Amino acid sequence: MLFFTQCFGAVLDLIHLRFQHYKAKRVFSAAGQLVCVVNPTHSLKYAPTLCATAQASTEQGILPPCHHHEVVHDPQLVPCTCPLFSCPWEGHLEVVVSHLRQTHRINILQGAEIVFLATDMHLPAPTDWIIMHSCLGHQFLLVLRKQEKYEGHPQFFATMMLIGTPSQANNFTYRLELNRNQRRLKWEATPRSILECVDSVFSDGDCLVLNTSLAQLFSDNGSLAIGIVITTSKVHSSEAEM
Amino acid sequence: MLFFTQCFGAVLDLIHLRFQHYKAKRVFSAAGQLVCVVNPTHSLKYAPTLCATAQASTEQGILPPCHHHEVVHDPQLVPCTCPLFSCPWEGHLEVVVSHLRQTHRINILQGAEIVFLATDMHLPAPTDWIIMHSCLGHQFLLVLRKQEKYEGHPQFFATMMLIGTPSQANNFTYRLELNRNQRRLKWEATPRSILECVDSVFSDGDCLVLNTSLAQLFSDNGSLAIGIVITTSKVHSSEAEM
Numbered sequence: 295m296l297f298f299t300q301c302f303g304a305v306l307d308l309i310h311l312r313f314q315h316y317k318a319k320r321v322f323s324a325a326g327q328l329v330c331v332v333n334p335t336h337s338l339k340y341a342p343t344l345c346a347t348a349q350a351s352t353e354q355g356i357l358p359p360c361h362h363h364e365v366v367h368d369p370q371l372v373p374c375t376c377p378l379f380s381c382p383w384e385g386h387l388e389v390v391v392s393h394l395r396q397t398h399r400i401n402i403l404q405g406a407e408i409v410f411l412a413t414d415m416h417l418p419a420p421t422d423w424i425i426m427h428s429c430l431g432h433q434f435l436l437v438l439r440k441q442e443k444y445e446g447h448p449q450f451f452a453t454m455m456l457i458g459t460p461s462q463a464n465n466f467t468y469r470l471e472l473n474r475n476q477r478r479l480k481w482e483a484t485p486r487s488i489l490e491c492v493d494s495v496f497s498d499g500d501c502l503v504l505n506t507s508l509a510q511l512f513s514d515n516g517s518l519a520i521g522i523v524i525t526t527s528k529v530h531s532s533e534a535e536m
Numbered sequence: 537m538l539f540f541t542q543c544f545g546a547v548l549d550l551i552h553l554r555f556q557h558y559k560a561k562r563v564f565s566a567a568g569q570l571v572c573v574v575n576p577t578h579s580l581k582y583a584p585t586l587c588a589t590a591q592a593s594t595e596q597g598i599l600p601p602c603h604h605h606e607v608v609h610d611p612q613l614v615p616c617t618c619p620l621f622s623c624p625w626e627g628h629l630e631v632v633v634s635h636l637r638q639t640h641r642i643n644i645l646q647g648a649e650i651v652f653l654a655t656d657m658h659l660p661a662p663t664d665w666i667i668m669h670s671c672l673g674h675q676f677l678l679v680l681r682k683q684e685k686y687e688g689h690p691q692f693f694a695t696m697m698l699i700g701t702p703s704q705a706n707n708f709t710y711r712l713e714l715n716r717n718q719r720r721l722k723w724e725a726t727p728r729s730i731l732e733c734v735d736s737v738f739s740d741g742d743c744l745v746l747n748t749s750l751a752q753l754f755s756d757n758g759s760l761a762i763g764i765v766i767t768t769s770k771v772h773s774s775e776a777e778m
Binding site for chain 1: 685718721724725726740745747748
């Protein structure tokens with residue numbers, strides 16, 4: 295009986311996921327857009343770490359943000375850039391993607407235009423939704439974070455980081471777009487390099503910021519669809535003068 | 537000597553204003569866009585009112601938000617919609633514009649695309665920047681407000697209201713655009729009717745919301761240029777399905 299109940303639950307979950315996927319596809323109806331359902335992960339970075347490779351640092355207790363930058367001795371090596379875990383890994387920039395995929399199980403998607411469908415937006419902060427995005431010959435990391443900057447008032451922060459150097463990042467522009475209920479919000483910027491700290495991007499607020507009520511207006515049944523477009527930068531004459 | 541000092545100050549102010557105007561024109565370089573320099577006004581709505589026509593209500597002390605909706609008895613009459621002052625005026629919808637111009641000295645601008653250049657963004661909250669905007673045969677009220685929703689953390693809220701009924705408002709779409717420092721933020725929505733309360737739009741957060749750091753990134757020398765476009769609504773197939 296328990297087996298049948300569980301099976302029924304799993305089938306219902308699948309139908310729900312399929313339905314969300316279908317709705318997001320209709321919302322972002324442009325041809326060729328890939329919809330990716332992204333489940334939340336409770337951030338463990340500032341809690342005792344569960345990362346298999348991070349046991350060595352647990353004795354130090356709660357670590358300060360971006361602590362890993364201090365332990366890099368070889369300038370050729372970069373620290374682990376996973377926003378979720380305090381991980382002592384370090385390696386060459388070229389192998390960061392495979393580390394994030396294999397150790398932290400972050401999915402990677404192909405395509406210049408994708409739809410990031412973050413589920414379970416109601417979950418309490420701190421919560422992260424993360425995917426990697428491969429296009430234009432580079433890999434990007436998209437991070438959506440629910441965080442309480444002001445106690446009792448969670449906000450959502452979203453940014454895109456290039457898995458590359460800051461000078462490489464300057465060659466691209468990313469756009470995040472929300473579109474629902476006759477409202478549209480677009481954020482366009484140059485991606486930051488993964489060598490910068492995602493935490494400081496969010497604490498500076500130099501990213502797409504949504505308060506809870508706006509996030510609810512853009513959400514459908516607890517899921518938030520974010521359209522993502524990455525292009526190579528064009529220097530607009532109007533912007534160049536600013 | 538004092539006269540010359542004051543004259544010199546006035547000339548300097550004019551040069552500064554002209555310079556800001558010129559910069560905003562270059563930023564929003566599309567032909568035919570009108571740049572309007574909007575000075576801040578410290579909101580007196582919840583302080584003892586200074587409005588010439590509002591002396592009758594001063595005895596009641598600080599009034600609750602949107603209190604004026606309660607005193608309308610004739611359904612043909614609408615209350616004063618000025619976001620700055622608690623004003624006991626009421627009249628027909630057709631004469632709201634002339635009341636706002638004459639009594640509250642709110643400027644009115646013509647043109648489908650304008651640039652709203654809000655000066656002195658550093659002033660403490662609560663501060664409002666307001667203009668009326670005439671286009672497509674209707675008048676709109678643009679309100680930018682600096683407000684502390686969370687103590688010690690001022691935010692900026694911007695919205696556009698139609699000086700008309702909610703059903704008339706549904707025929708339009710407005711867009712607010714910020715563009716500077718290789719960042720672009722666009723908010724697009726249906727304007728609310730002036731018969732709804734601007735305070736509740738801001739408290740719901742159903743508008744363009746900027747935290748202080750983002751406002752600084754988009755500001756130039758303490759002024760924030762907001763590009764405004766109003767169009768008649770088109771029901772997008774993707775949105776209609778949502």
